[in-house]
Amino acid sequence: MVSKEVLKSGVKSGPAIGRLSTYVRTLAVLEQDGVEVISSQELGEMEGKSATQVRKDLSSFGCFGRRGLGYTVTQLKAQITGILGINRIWNLILIGAGQLSEVFINSEAFKRNNFCVRKIFDNAPVLIGKRIEGIPVWDIGDLEKEIDPETDDLAIIAIPPRNVQSVIDRLGKTGIKGVLYFAARAVNAPKHMIVVNQDISVALGIITYHITNRPNQAL
Amino acid sequence: MVSKEVLKSGVKSGPAIGRLSTYVRTLAVLEQDGVEVISSQELGEMEGKSATQVRKDLSSFGCFGRRGLGYTVTQLKAQITGILGINRIWNLILIGAGQLSEVFINSEAFKRNNFCVRKIFDNAPVLIGKRIEGIPVWDIGDLEKEIDPETDDLAIIAIPPRNVQSVIDRLGKTGIKGVLYFAARAVNAPKHMIVVNQDISVALGIITYHITNRPNQAL
Numbered sequence: 001m002v003s004k005e006v007l008k009s010g011v012k013s014g015p016a017i018g019r020l021s022t023y024v025r026t027l028a029v030l031e032q033d034g035v036e037v038i039s040s041q042e043l044g045e046m047e048g049k050s051a052t053q054v055r056k057d058l059s060s061f062g063c064f065g066r067r068g069l070g071y072t073v074t075q076l077k078a079q080i081t082g083i084l085g086i087n088r089i090w091n092l093i094l095i096g097a098g099q100l101s102e103v104f105i106n107s108e109a110f111k112r113n114n115f116c117v118r119k120i121f122d123n124a125p126v127l128i129g130k131r132i133e134g135i136p137v138w139d140i141g142d143l144e145k146e147i148d149p150e151t152d153d154l155a156i157i158a159i160p161p162r163n164v165q166s167v168i169d170r171l172g173k174t175g176i177k178g179v180l181y182f183a184a185r186a187v188n189a190p191k192h193m194i195v196v197n198q199d200i201s202v203a204l205g206i207i208t209y210h211i212t213n214r215p216n217q218a219l
Numbered sequence: 220m221v222s223k224e225v226l227k228s229g230v231k232s233g234p235a236i237g238r239l240s241t242y243v244r245t246l247a248v249l250e251q252d253g254v255e256v257i258s259s260q261e262l263g264e265m266e267g268k269s270a271t272q273v274r275k276d277l278s279s280f281g282c283f284g285r286r287g288l289g290y291t292v293t294q295l296k297a298q299i300t301g302i303l304g305i306n307r308i309w310n311l312i313l314i315g316a317g318q319l320s321e322v323f324i325n326s327e328a329f330k331r332n333n334f335c336v337r338k339i340f341d342n343a344p345v346l347i348g349k350r351i352e353g354i355p356v357w358d359i360g361d362l363e364k365e366i367d368p369e370t371d372d373l374a375i376i377a378i379p380p381r382n383v384q385s386v387i388d389r390l391g392k393t394g395i396k397g398v399l400y401f402a403a404r405a406v407n408a409p410k411h412m413i414v415v416n417q418d419i420s421v422a423l424g425i426i427t428y429h430i431t432n433r434p435n436q437a438l
Contacts, residue, residue, distance in 0.1 A: 014425050015234050021424035025403045047405050084424045085431025099322045106318070109380075109403050109420055154426060161328075178426035180419075184244045184328050186266050194429045196422050200399075201328055203417040205240035205303045206233050207373060207397035210413045212304025 014196075019057050020080050022047060027077040039070035089114045093152050093176075095167055096159035097122035097137055100182070104156060105133050115154075119146065143167075149175030157181035168195065233415075238276050239299050241266060246296040258289035308333045312371050312395075314386055315378035316341040316356055319401070323375060324352050334373075338365065362386075368394030376400035387414065 026046050030038060040051040040058075047054070058064070058071070063079050065071040081087040092110075094101045097120050104110060105117055120132060121140040128139045138146045147155075155176050157164055161183035171179055172190040179195045181187070184202075189195040245265050249257060259270040259277075266273070277283070277290070282298050284290040300306040311329075313320045316339050323329060324336055339351060340359040347358045357365045366374075374395050376383055380402035390398055391409040398414045400406070408414040 017425045017428045018421045020428075021418070021421040022405065024424075025418075025420065026405060029404065083428065083432075085427040086424060090423075090427060099318055099325070103318045103322065104419075107419075113420055113423075115423060153430075154423070177430045180422055180426060185248065186241065186245055194426050194433075196426050198417065198419065198422040199240070199244075200323075200326075200417065201244065201332055202237045202240040203399055203415050204309075204332075204334060204373070205243075205305060206236045207399060207413050207415050208304040208309060209236045209239075209302065211372075211396045213302075214413075 016057060016060065017084070020061060020084055023057070024077055024080040024084065027073055027080070030073050031077055035073050037070050038073055040065060042070070086113055089116055090153045091116055091118045091151055093119040093121065093147065093155050095121050095140065095155055095157045097124065097127050097132060098158060100158040104158070105135060118152065143170050144174055147174040147176055149177070152176055154178040154180065161185055235276060235279065236303070239280060239303060242273070242277070243296060243299040243303065246292055246299070249292050250296055254292050256289050257292055259284060262290070305332055308335055309372045310335055310337045310370055312338040312340065312366065312374045314340050314359065314374055314376045316343065316346050316351060317377060319377040323377070324354060337371065362389050363393055366393040366395055368396070371395055373397040373399065380404055
């Protein structure tokens with residue numbers, strides 16, 4: 001989910017943008033493999049989508065192939081990368097130094113995609129002032145003081161659900177531009193901050209829905 | 220993304236089902252707070268959605284409120300829980316015993332939502348035969364032998380991206396019904412298996428897109 005302000009602003013929906021992300025990662029693999037040109041049919045097959053869906057998605061963002069030829073892989077990848085804004089480095093701060101944050105600190109995908117974890121905030125005295133994989137851990141009490149909206153772009157909140165709203169309230173005052181959180185609850189956020197929730201219960205619910213409602217099921 | 224087979228089967232789209240999951244978790248909070256009735260307007264405000272969107276989502280799954288009164292919280296929650304199939308226990312197996320799996324093993328949300336981790340598979344000799352939080356760790360080499368499709372419902376794959384396809388191929392032969400994975404790549408899966416990918420790069424891409432393309436931006 002994306003905050004209401006975004007949905008009202010007339011830009012594309014979350015799912016459409018999400019599909020761009022999946023195309024760009026496939027294009028990166030194709031580029032690595034030395035593939036120069038790809039048709040919407042071929043790209044669709046790799047993504048489990050129809051050629052029509054691929055062409056529609058890409059053209060809605062202004063990306064067009066050449067009839068009978070397809071898309072130039074390197075060019076399309078560069079174009080989508082620019083549209084998504086991932087052709088630059090994004091500095092991340094992590095709220096919480098728990099198991100989930102460790103996953104992000106060590107994420108190869110983050111490094112490959114220019115998402116750099118720069119600061120960690122936690123409330124455990126044993127961690128504050130230390131470094132995890134070279135990244136400094138600050139006292140969460142100093143959040144407002146230590147976040148610099150000129151250099152810190154996005155925050156990832158990886159703390160228990162009950163504390164997420166209060167951290168979002170505090171982040172809202174720092175001027176940070178975007179927040180990703182995982183807690184299974186809706187939050188209120190100031191309009192200038194893009195807030196996205198990625199909830200694993202939602203992903204599991206999509207699976208259980210399809211299994212429960214599938215035709216000729218044999219559960 | 221959901222596998223092609225699902226999209227073709229005529230059931231609802233991933234985003235629509237995802238919104239049901241978000242409504243049900245809000246309804247659970249309301250129920251705990253003793254709220255008996257809620258209007259689509261109120262529910263929409265809590266979710267950052269319009270009343271019209273809420274009514275449309277719910278009615279498309281056969282959930283209707285009473286005009287001028289709204290929805291009975293307990294009843295609507297039970298109804299959605301049944302539609303999503305989360306009114307029963309789902310037995311999970313985890314592929315990989317790394318940091319991400321630890322998050323799931325300790326997840327309060329999993330426990331609350333009847334998602335029970337029953338088996339872990341890994342290739343580290345030091346872990347095989349041991350238990351993590353009481354859950355047995357099996358040799359990934361014995362995947363086909365140890366998975367019982369009668370009792371094991373879903374698999375969560377938490378291993379490096381390059382190994383995901385081969386594990387999905389192997390899971391496909393076990394008869395397990397659903398798979399969730401996180402690797403930033405598309406996979407091929409047999410038709411009987413519901414495969415969903417939750418990729419954090421997609422979530423971050425939605426944020427960076429909105430920040431990059433927002434009107435009157437000052438980056």
